[in-house]
Amino acid sequence: MTHPERVCVAAIAGSFGVRGEVRLKSFTADPEAVADYAxxxxxxxxxxxxxxxGKSIKGAFAARLSGVRTKEEADALKGTRLFALRSKMPDLPDDEFYHADLIGLEVVDTGGTVLGRIRAIHDHGAGDLLEIYGPGLKSTVLVPFTREIVPTVDIAAGRIVADPPEGLF
Incomplete structure (x- = not known):
């Protein structure tokens, strides 16, 4: 599994004001650091x-993007995800991962049975949850992304080993 050369670091939530500024959601660990990767x-x-x-506004920043001068141009970018070159990103400690590297990985249990693949990572404030989809699942399953439940993440092999609570799958 190859690492994408770029990492999603932000998304445009819409326009802000009338002079072409956007509402920017930052996905970097230090939200203000997103500007460092431009x-x-x-x-x-x-x-x-x-x-x-610009200033911080309710879960986002007012931000100016080069070449975006009007509210209409800013509105047209709503929902756009923005990427930075991986080479500009800091190296992570061994127990941290970029979400982009986890999405699509195969999930196996501690006996080697394939449970599915990671569709998304969610954080609702109490820690990351892996959204897993796969054969035999009526809907996606959310698994807490903790060291106890996910003891092994092997990006190079394209898989994680999970030990989910009884009855989750």
């Missing part, structure tokens, strides 16, 4: 933006 690109790499953070 220029940021769209997922397809077609557009690149320099970034100037």
């Amino acid at each position: 220029p940021l690109t769209t997922e397809d790499g077609a557009r690149s933006f320099d970034l100037t953070l």
Whole structure:
């Protein structure tokens, strides 16, 4: 499994004000550090933006993106995810991972049975949850991403080993 060359670090939640500023949600551990990784690109790499953070506003920042001058241009970018080059990102400690590296990994139990794949990572304030989908599951399953429940993450092998609570799968 190859590491993507880019990591999703932010998303545009819509426009802010009337002069082309956007509401920017930062996904970096230190939310203000997102500006350090500019220029940021769209997922397809077609557009690149320099970034100037403004004030903090309800779970986001007012931000100015290069080339975005009007409220209409800012509105048109709503929902756009922004990516930084992995080479600009800090190296992580051994027990931390970029979400982009976990999505798509195969999930096996401690007996080697495939449980599914990671679809998404959610954080509702009490720690990360892995959303797992796969064959035989009526719906996705949320598994707490803790060392006890997920003792092994092997990015190179493209899999994690999980020891989920009885009855979860």
